[in-house]
Amino acid sequence: MALVEIDDLHVSFSQHDGLVQAVRGVSLSVELGESLGIVGESGSGKSVTCSALLRLLREPPARITAKALRLGDHDMLTARPREISAVRGRVAAMVFQDPMTSLDPVFTIGHQIAETITAHKAVSQAEALAQAVALLKRVEIKNAEAVVRYYPHQLSGGMLQRVMIAMALSCEPQVLIADEPTTALDVTIQAQILQLIKDIQTESGMGLIMITHDLGVIAETVDRVVVMYGGKVMEAGPVEAIFEAPLHPYTRALLNSIPGQTPGKQRLTEIPGSSPNPTHPPQGCPFHPRCPMAIAECSRVPPPLEVKDRGRLAACIRVEPAMAAA
Amino acid sequence: MTTPALELRQITKRFADFVAVDRVDLVVPKNSVVALVGESGSGKTTTGLLALRLLGATAGQVLLNGEDITSLSQKQLKPYRRQMQVVFQDSYASLDPMMTLGEIIAEPLGIHGMGGRGERQDQARNWLEKVGLDGSYANRYPHELSGGQRQRVSVARALILGAQVLVADEPTSALDVSVKAQIVNLLQSLQTNMGLSMLFISHDLSVVRSLADEVVVMLRGRVVERAPTDRIFANAQHPYTKALLDAVPTINPKARRRRTFLSREEIALRTPRFRPEELDAPPLIDTADPQLVALAGSHFVEAIVAERAIP
Numbered sequence: 054m055a056l057v058e059i060d061d062l063h064v065s066f067s068q069h070d071g072l073v074q075a076v077r078g079v080s081l082s083v084e085l086g087e088s089l090g091i092v093g094e095s096g097s098g099k100s101v102t103c104s105a106l107l108r109l110l111r112e113p114p115a116r117i118t119a120k121a122l123r124l125g126d127h128d129m130l131t132a133r134p135r136e137i138s139a140v141r142g143r144v145a146a147m148v149f150q151d152p153m154t155s156l157d158p159v160f161t162i163g164h165q166i167a168e169t170i171t172a173h174k175a176v177s178q179a180e181a182l183a184q185a186v187a188l189l190k191r192v193e194i195k196n197a198e199a200v201v202r203y204y205p206h207q208l209s210g211g212m213l214q215r216v217m218i219a220m221a222l223s224c225e226p227q228v229l230i231a232d233e234p235t236t237a238l239d240v241t242i243q244a245q246i247l248q249l250i251k252d253i254q255t256e257s258g259m260g261l262i263m264i265t266h267d268l269g270v271i272a273e274t275v276d277r278v279v280v281m282y283g284g285k286v287m288e289a290g291p292v293e294a295i296f297e298a299p300l301h302p303y304t305r306a307l308l309n310s311i312p313g314q315t316p317g318k319q320r321l322t323e324i325p326g327s328s329p330n331p332t333h334p335p336q337g338c339p340f341h342p343r344c345p346m347a348i349a350e351c352s353r354v355p356p357p358l359e360v361k362d363r364g365r366l367a368a369c370i371r372v373e374p375a376m377a378a379a
Numbered sequence: 380m381t382t383p384a385l386e387l388r389q390i391t392k393r394f395a396d397f398v399a400v401d402r403v404d405l406v407v408p409k410n411s412v413v414a415l416v417g418e419s420g421s422g423k424t425t426t427g428l429l430a431l432r433l434l435g436a437t438a439g440q441v442l443l444n445g446e447d448i449t450s451l452s453q454k455q456l457k458p459y460r461r462q463m464q465v466v467f468q469d470s471y472a473s474l475d476p477m478m479t480l481g482e483i484i485a486e487p488l489g490i491h492g493m494g495g496r497g498e499r500q501d502q503a504r505n506w507l508e509k510v511g512l513d514g515s516y517a518n519r520y521p522h523e524l525s526g527g528q529r530q531r532v533s534v535a536r537a538l539i540l541g542a543q544v545l546v547a548d549e550p551t552s553a554l555d556v557s558v559k560a561q562i563v564n565l566l567q568s569l570q571t572n573m574g575l576s577m578l579f580i581s582h583d584l585s586v587v588r589s590l591a592d593e594v595v596v597m598l599r600g601r602v603v604e605r606a607p608t609d610r611i612f613a614n615a616q617h618p619y620t621k622a623l624l625d626a627v628p629t630i631n632p633k634a635r636r637r638r639t640f641l642s643r644e645e646i647a648l649r650t651p652r653f654r655p656e657e658l659d660a661p662p663l664i665d666t667a668d669p670q671l672v673a674l675a676g677s678h679f680v681e682a683i684v685a686e687r688a689i690p
Binding site for chain 1: 412418419525526527528555556557558559560561563564567568582583584585586587588589590591592608609612613622623625626627628629630631632633635637638640
């Protein structure tokens with residue numbers, strides 16, 4: 054059984070000006086020891102998918118429906134609040150983009166990590182603090198004994214993100230969900246944090262879900278990729294295959310639009326138009342208004358996510374299974 | 380040699396005891412794009428603000444089209460503001476939510492007393508179209524636009540006065556991947572078609588590679604390397620520049636590799652060394668400390684000049 058199983062997830066938010074359909078039928082799964090990347094632009098539904106999995110959304114205004122929403126042996130659709138808090142941290146832990154807003158400025162680093170530990174495990178405060186030091190060492194913070202006594206403002210963004218990772222690891226989760234963990238960091242620090250996350254995942258054998266808008270982060274860290282757009286999965290498959298020969302026109306366009314791939318001053322291949330409005334998503338395929346391959350039918354029926362090649366899925370009627378195999 | 384569009388000479392900014400920008404020399408030749416790269420705290424944004432005279436320098440000079448504007452009063456600066464404008468990263472914060480796009484774009488014309496009311500509105504519509512938006516957007520408000528569209532409006536407002544020098548501070552950093560390319564292309568075509576000179580401040584080396592003629596790398600307030608873009612990418616000399624380039628994620632999963640990360644001390648230890656005869660020009664000062672030296676091919680790097688190079 055998969056560690057994470059999401060089948061036909063829909064998430065909508067009722068707002069004064071209508072229903073925002075953030076996620077519209079997303080299915081994905083993650084096994085123990087596997088790393089999955091969810092890549093998409095703002096509004097694609099990538100973060101909402103994972104927040105819904107951990108039931109982090111306020112309901113209402115959020116409304117979650119799915120055929121399956123499972124974490125380990127827990128059915129997250131029917132789980133009661135007590136079960137949900139037990140799952141968070143122990144089965145799945147999350148690391149967010151902005152560590153400064155995730156940490157309380159008036160408590161020390163050690164106190165906050167210890168708080169997470171005592172919330173989930175029956176250990177003394179002293180024992181929890183000792184574990185906090187060990188965790189900080191695990192995320193390669195050198196002077197861990199001193200850092201437990203620091204307040205968040207005394208640490209740099211990269212160090213704070215290491216603290217967040219330490220906190221996420223404190224209850225030995227089976228899956229780590231990292232939501233844009235390096236977006237606010239400098240490029241050299243980003244490379245260090247990504248390497249750390251990869252190392253920890255390999256060592257511990259846990260599952261990893263990496264949510265990002267950055268195809269570079271995907272290429273560096275995960276085994277398998279789900280490409281999202283307009284609340285739907287456009288394409289899914291092994292990372293090497295997707296970068297080498299993307300199936301979906303959206304994936305192809307995204308890869309082509311990355312600047313700086315070849316030397317010299319040059320025009321970039323742009324994707325015309327802008328992302329779909331989640332209150333009024335286009336009929337049919339969400340990408341069809343911007344798609345160079347779109348035909349009349351694309352605007353009528355949303356294409357199903359189908360197997361097009363071994364281990365590869367795409368939601369596009371213009372991608373023939375035979376074409377993909379070639 | 381023609382007069383550069385923008386030149387900073389030994390520009391320095393101190394905040395109390397902290398030296399944010401330390402004796403930086405920078406030249407933006409006419410009709411070219413110079414990228415200023417570095418990480419947070421490198422002083423790149425402060426350097427941009429100093430160039431724009433939005434921040435007063437502690438020492439050094441700012442020259443706009445060869446004229447020293449360092450000590451001009453705000454009133455004296457006003458005509459120069461028409462020649463040099465700015466686009467910031469956050470288009471949401473830089474557009475007044477209570478004004479229509481037409482009003483926003485036309486406002487600089489009003490401030491500088493250019494044209495009548497109707498004429499200003501016509502020009503605003505004209506500029507909307509030049510940046511790739513429909514003229515009918517003039518009656519809309521900022522919140523109705525996407526991030527990319529708002530950044531187009533920021534560009535239109537910056538250029539409506541006919542500025543020939545544009546300082547763009549992380550103009551594409553807040554944008555989605557699919558929209559980033561649109562804005563880079565827009566800046567590029569405006570630059571070529573209008574002969575703009577641009578100081579492009581960015582931490583994104585990929586965008587810089589596609590857009591800039593020259594790259595200036597800053598580290599803790601100092602310029603550590605400066606060279607034509609292709610040379611920086613092919614033949615970086617400074618360990619910090621190399622570290623920056625090495626950290627850029629690959630977009631080829633097959634090319635994944637483990638990286639080794641250098642601490643600041645290790646970077647300092649690896650400061651390049653050259654013998655005087657290896658330089659393209661004699662060193663400016665006789666010192667054992669690192670200084671910016673000239674290599675062949677308009678390439679400058681902070682290095683130690685020593686009789687014998689230590690391997």
